[in-house]
Amino acid sequence: MTAGNATQERPLRRDAARNRELILETAAEVFAELGLEAGYDEIARRAGIGVGTVYRRFPERSELVQALFESRIDEMVAIGEEAAGMPDAWAGLTWFFEKSVEKQVADRGLKEVMVKTLNESGRVTVGRERIGPIVEGLIQRAQADGALRPDVEVTDLGMQLMLLGSLATPEQPDLWRRYLALLLDGLRARPDATPLPLVAPPDEAMHALMCNLQGRRA
Amino acid sequence: MTAGNATQERPLRRDAARNRELILETAAEVFAELGLEAGYDEIARRAGIGVGTVYRRFPERSELVQALFESRIDEMVAIGEEAAGMPDAWAGLTWFFEKSVEKQVADRGLKEVMVKTLNESGRVTVGRERIGPIVEGLIQRAQADGALRPDVEVTDLGMQLMLLGSLATPEQPDLWRRYLALLLDGLRARPDATPLPLVAPPDEAMHALMCNLQGRRA
DNA sequence: GAACAAATGGAGAGTAGTTTCCACTTATGC
DNA sequence: GCATAAGTGGAAACTACTCTCCATTTGTTC
Numbered sequence: 001m002t003a004g005n006a007t008q009e010r011p012l013r014r015d016a017a018r019n020r021e022l023i024l025e026t027a028a029e030v031f032a033e034l035g036l037e038a039g040y041d042e043i044a045r046r047a048g049i050g051v052g053t054v055y056r057r058f059p060e061r062s063e064l065v066q067a068l069f070e071s072r073i074d075e076m077v078a079i080g081e082e083a084a085g086m087p088d089a090w091a092g093l094t095w096f097f098e099k100s101v102e103k104q105v106a107d108r109g110l111k112e113v114m115v116k117t118l119n120e121s122g123r124v125t126v127g128r129e130r131i132g133p134i135v136e137g138l139i140q141r142a143q144a145d146g147a148l149r150p151d152v153e154v155t156d157l158g159m160q161l162m163l164l165g166s167l168a169t170p171e172q173p174d175l176w177r178r179y180l181a182l183l184l185d186g187l188r189a190r191p192d193a194t195p196l197p198l199v200a201p202p203d204e205a206m207h208a209l210m211c212n213l214q215g216r217r218a
Numbered sequence: 219m220t221a222g223n224a225t226q227e228r229p230l231r232r233d234a235a236r237n238r239e240l241i242l243e244t245a246a247e248v249f250a251e252l253g254l255e256a257g258y259d260e261i262a263r264r265a266g267i268g269v270g271t272v273y274r275r276f277p278e279r280s281e282l283v284q285a286l287f288e289s290r291i292d293e294m295v296a297i298g299e300e301a302a303g304m305p306d307a308w309a310g311l312t313w314f315f316e317k318s319v320e321k322q323v324a325d326r327g328l329k330e331v332m333v334k335t336l337n338e339s340g341r342v343t344v345g346r347e348r349i350g351p352i353v354e355g356l357i358q359r360a361q362a363d364g365a366l367r368p369d370v371e372v373t374d375l376g377m378q379l380m381l382l383g384s385l386a387t388p389e390q391p392d393l394w395r396r397y398l399a400l401l402l403d404g405l406r407a408r409p410d411a412t413p414l415p416l417v418a419p420p421d422e423a424m425h426a427l428m429c430n431l432q433g434r435r436a
Numbered sequence: 437g438a439a440c441a442a443a444t445g446g447a448g449a450g451t452a453g454t455t456t457c458c459a460c461t462t463a464t465g466c
Numbered sequence: 467g468c469a470t471a472a473g474t475g476g477a478a479a480c481t482a483c484t485c486t487c488c489a490t491t492t493g494t495t496c
Contacts, residue, residue: 013463013472039453050475055455149403156396163381174417178374181412185367186404194399199392231442231493257483268445273485 020057022047028068036065073130076100080134090147093138094184097161101176104165132158149189151196238275240265246286254283291348294318298352308365311356312402315379319394322383350376367407369414 012020026047030038040061044051058064083096135154142148160183167176230238244265248256258279262269276282297317304310353372360366378401385394 015463016473019473037453040455041453044475051454052456052475053473056473059455152400156400159385159397160400163385166384167377167381172417174415177415178417179377181414182370182374182378182404183400184404185406185408185411186400186402188403190403190408193403196399197392197395199390199396233493234443237443258485259483262445269484270445270486271443274443277485 016057019047019049019053022049023054023057023064024067024071027064031065031068072103075103076131077134079103080131080138084134084137084141089138089142089145093142093148096135096138097157097164097180097184098177100161101164101180105173105176143189146189148187149193149196152187156196234275237265237267237271240267241272241275241282242285242289245282249283249286290321293321294349295352297321298349298356302352302355302359307356307360307363311360311366314353314356315375315382315398315402316395318379319382319398323391323394361407364407366405367411367414370405374414 011017023043027043030043030046034042040051040054044054047054054064058067079099080096083092083099086092086095132154135157139148139152139154139157143150164176164180164183167179229235241261245261248261248264252260258269258272262272265272272282276285298314301310301314301317304313350372353375357366357370357372357375361368382394382398382401385397
């Protein structure tokens with residue numbers, strides 16, 4: 001969240017680096033307020049710099065959004081790790097869900113970033129390289145415990161998380177809790193559970209989902 | 219779906235009425251292909267008429283979309299009625315869900331219309347005046363039967379339906395079945411079910427949800 | 437078939453965001 | 467401190483719509 005992000009190329013000139021951070025900060029603010037489709041103009045205006053500078057640094061909007069997103073991954077990872085450390089596996093999973101969605105509610109920018117933009121860059125993988133394994137761990141523990149139904153996978157939970165997140169609005173800040181409860185009941189391991197149809201959610205499904213939530217062409 | 223829709227005003231001149239239908243047909247096609255945000259230009263071009271004509275007939279995009287949507291309601295109502303006629307209440311509900319989502323998968327225009335546009339017009343109620351009561355019936359029957367958990371409401375199911383619909387893409391035409399199965403397991407009445415937090419999903423929640431799915435400001 | 441209202445097409449003005457470009461400024465290395 | 471490459475601002479050209487207007491065409495009525 002501080003400086004960092006040097007992409008191993010020739011380092012930016014000091015003033016340029018400062019501006020990059022400034023853009024990032026301002027963009028976070030602008031996106032949080034106006035949504036991910038806010039114009040570069042607005043970001044530039046608020047940052048007190050020229051549009052050209054913003055374009056120079058982030059020629060693709062997705063790069064900007066991604067940079068923003070990456071700065072949040074640590075937080076998610078921390079949540080995941082805390083969940084993994086909880087004595088009861090199911091409770092950990094539940095808690096992870098709750099906290100994740102809560103984060104999204106609190107930060108509209110984050111929510112939109114999660115739902116909307118992963119796929120603009122074409123890569124769903126963005127944060128999953130780090131978050132994925134952690135969730136995988138949560139899942140396996142809960143399944144070994146006999147609490148979580150054995151036929152769900154990481155991607156499944158990822159999707160549900162997105163979906164829940166998309167329910168979170170300032171107007172209905174708690175509605176998602178209702179549907180999380182519903183979801184969790186469905187996720188419980190039960191002898192009489194309907195086996196999930198094997199349509200094998202590949203990574204692309206997630207991409208497609210998110211295109212969809214945006215009403216975009218895939 | 220044929221002519222109809224006379225809003226009790228002075229009837230349109232014959233050619234105008236023909237054009238109205240033409241616009242509707244073309245728009246359905248264009249929307250299905252390009253999404254609800256396709257320009258009026260494109261619709262006019264494909265219909266072989268001037269943009270002016272489209273604007274004259276549907277000054278508000280929402281009117282156009284709504285007209286389109288309304289022509290589908292009958293189909294939904296029919297599905298609902300058939301479900302209500304099934305001997306087993308739970309099976310009926312399940313079947314209703316399945317068919318509804320299948321419809322959305324088959325018709326991208328419909329899906330988008332359902333998810334995206336209800337609220338553009340500011341009225342979520344659009345189709346619910348007719349569909350709502352039917353779903354209500356399905357729910358009550360299934361609850362009386364002891365199959366459906368007693369703490370879900372029409373709006374809940376409506377939301378879940380939208381959510382499932384938003385999962386349906388041509389690329390992953392069956393993924394939603396996986397999550398429908400999950401949802402249904404959560405919807406089952408069970409002694410050990412987690413009671414749904416009472417955040418009372420008001421009608422506005424649905425509106426908010428849909429704004430959200432679109433990433434719009436409410 | 438004449439008269440009149442209704443409807444039409446599409447040019448063009450308006451709007452909003454995107455992206456480029458380059459004369460000018462500024463950091464950095466020597 | 468000077469040379470130089472890197473970085474900057476913001477005007478302006480583009481793009482992609484949305485929406486209006488009115489001279490002209492077309493149905494309708496008598």
